[in-house]
Amino acid sequence: MKRIGVLTSGGDAPGMNAAIRAVVRKAIYEGVEVVGILHGYQGLIEGKMEKLDLGSVGDIIQRGGTKLYSARCPEFRTEEGQKKAIEQLKANNIDGLVIIGGDGTYRGSMTLTKNGFPCVGIPGTIDNDIPGTDYTLGFDTALNTVIECIDKIRDTATSHDRTFIIEVMGRDAGDLALWAGLAGGAETIIVPEVEMKIEEVVERLESGTARGKKHSIIVVAEGVMSGQDFALKLKEHANIETRVSVLGHIQRGGSPTGRDRVLASLFGAKAVEVLMAGHGGRAIGIQNHQVVDYDMTEAFEKTEVFDQKMYQLSKELSI
Incomplete structure (x- = not known):
């Protein structure tokens, strides 16, 4: 493994730059060259690359977003697009790739691994929805951002005796809504993993009003419905x-x-170490406070386990 590439793909997440920095500096420490691929798989197809040295990743550990930029790439899902990407890898003498992103990013990397270019995935998504790792990059930062917003909105809700609905990200996973709702003291949390019963929500709101409660916070994950749609349901019911x-x-x-x-x-x-050992089709994660690598197919075949006990606790504490 003499030369590796690194790219970010899909939605950006805080911590991607810190991961890029770690990949570059660990690889150089081990005597391996690093090429940064711009704009994800689209940039790979188009050959948008630049050599990265120690200075290239200076002063980025604290920056959000991604220095390498990101993009969606429908073309890479086609056989022709994948062929172009492989040709670029060969032309630039790249022996392996570190890819940073979510589920779609992982699926793309498996295609390259099967075609002889070992890839190692780093989970970068604020949704915390990659099976095989307890936490993904960006989740903690996004969580704290949402909590700060909830705290500020609660000040206004208290001042005006109102119920506020806060819509957060989470297309297929409710971790962000659950953690933020629990930490922010939300009265109701709506997530994709638990069936929403509007009657139960109304009952909780009316029960609070009956005991003198002047305001409420409802956190809704976008994967269930929009905040506006939920507001209409409450109005109708x-x-x-x-x-x-x-x-x-x-x-x-x-x-x-x-x-x-x-x-x-x-x-x-860890991703660099795994690549240098000659392994591809692996994903990096943290399990029980230990950094591990595991077969990337587990990220597709397993179902991320939603914390039902935490969800129940959030209901018990918001009575």
């Missing part, structure tokens, strides 16, 4: 007036927390 805040892409940005920076550093170094 119980004539409850609400205000909606959609946090949107603010959740993806910002300087990564210390936890995400450390996790990114550990993941990046």
Whole structure:
């Protein structure tokens, strides 16, 4: 393994830059050259690459987003697109790849591994929805961003005696909504993993009002429905007036927390070690506080386990 590439793909997540930095510096420490591939798989197909040295990744550990940029690439899903990517890898003498991203990014890397270019995946997504790792890069930072927003919205909710609905990211996974809702003291948390019963939500709101509660916070994961749609449901079922805040892409940005920076550093170094050992089709993760690598197919075949006990606790503490 003399020359490796690194790319980021899919939605950006805080900690991606810290991971890029770790990959580059660990590889150079081990005597391996590193090439940065710009704009994910699209950049790979188009040959958008640059050699990365120690200085290239200076002063980025604290930056959100990704220095290498990111992009969706429908072309890479085609046989012709994959052929172009492989040709670029051969032309640039790249022996292996570290890819940073989520589920779609992992699936793309498996295609390259099967064609003789070993890839190692680092989980970078704020949704925390990659099976095989307890936490993904960006989750902790996004969580703290959402909590800060909930705290500020609660001040207004208290001042005006209102119910606020806060829509957070989470297309297929409710971890961000659950953790933020529990940490922010939300009265109701709506997630994809648990069937939402509007009658139960209304009952909780009315019960709170009956005991003198002046305001409520409802956290809704976007994968269930939009905050506006949920507001309409409450209006239709119980004539409850609400205000909606959609946090949107603010959740993806910002300087990564210390936890995400450390996790990114550990993941990046481990990915280089796995590649240098000649292994491809592997994913990096953290399990029971230990950094591990595992067969990437587990990320597709296993189902991420939602913490039902934590969800139940959130209901018990918000009575």
